[in-house]
Amino acid sequence: MKAVVKAKPEPGAELKDVDVPTPGPGEVLIRVAATSICGTDLHIYEWNDWAKSRIRIPQIMGHELAGYVEELGPEVHSLSPGDYVSAETHIYCGRCFLCHTGKAHICRNLAILGVDRDGAFAEYIVVPERVIWKNDPALPPAVASIQEPFGNAVHAVKRAGVAGKRVLIFGDGTIGLMSCAVAKALGADAVWLVGLVDRRLELARALGADRTINAGREDPVGLVRRWTGGLGAEAVLEMAGAEAAFRQALEAVQPGGRLIAFGLPPGEVPLDIPKLVFKEVEIIGVVGREIFSTWEEAARLLARIDLSPVVTHELPLAEFRRGFEVLFRREAIKVILCPGG
Ligand SMILES: [Zn+2]
Ligand SMILES: [Zn+2]
16 A cells, blocks of 8 residues: 655655555554644654654654544454544553543553554554544545544633633644634634734634734734733633743733643743732643543534635645645645545
């Protein structure tokens, strides 16, 4: 089968012919219909320090997918060939304290699809049955493949507790944009998004943001204070992964408000602890999706939210390089690769 493989310890990746994998006990073979490129894949592609320390080469890239069950391994009972599925990418052990207490998404023994084992940029992928999600047949494969990042947005917005609140989101990437739609659907009083690219800010408004701020030429903290009589936003989600955004988020959050830390800044960010204390700000780190409660909530929200504007490119798998290029140039939002051509 064809697969996009991280084969060498250098930037880039290669389209290779590799053997179709065989599902072991408790695993299934999926024929991939659509797989989307995530920020994590960009790090692996460009071969940054994190990728160098984490990825064992050669490995097939990719983790966001939708496809059809092709073959069952031994001891698989809940699936049949032909089932239309996606996958939770956090492969939990099911045996540790965190798994036992409903926090499988931060399992002690977590393995991530396309990071710690072969991924989805291929015609076929093997995935454990326990992380398979059965899709609504009405969802097109491109949209079904982005349920994983959509679940990030749902989990983060749920943790922010947005109903009736004024919500400020930093970051005009895929998850920041989708979070606008989720916050609106979950009853936020107002949703404001801070970004840097006008085209993306337009998309944020199309997805439900009431107002957008271009941080390149406007002052997010000043504007939000003006819109809230000096108080700030009750819920702030930092999804830009930039130190400047995190500082502004801490300034723009209302006293007693909640700040969701989701973006990953490249290094440590110094925190003004006295400010945190006197403002009684609650900072909550959010990663992944709750398994599977976030997926259940996401499925209901997808009946009301149209994610198709987020999908800007659909390419055959062989044209993966073009997909990475448009993402690095920030011309694309979500790029979908279709192994079926
Ligand atoms: Zn992802
Ligand atoms: Zn575990």
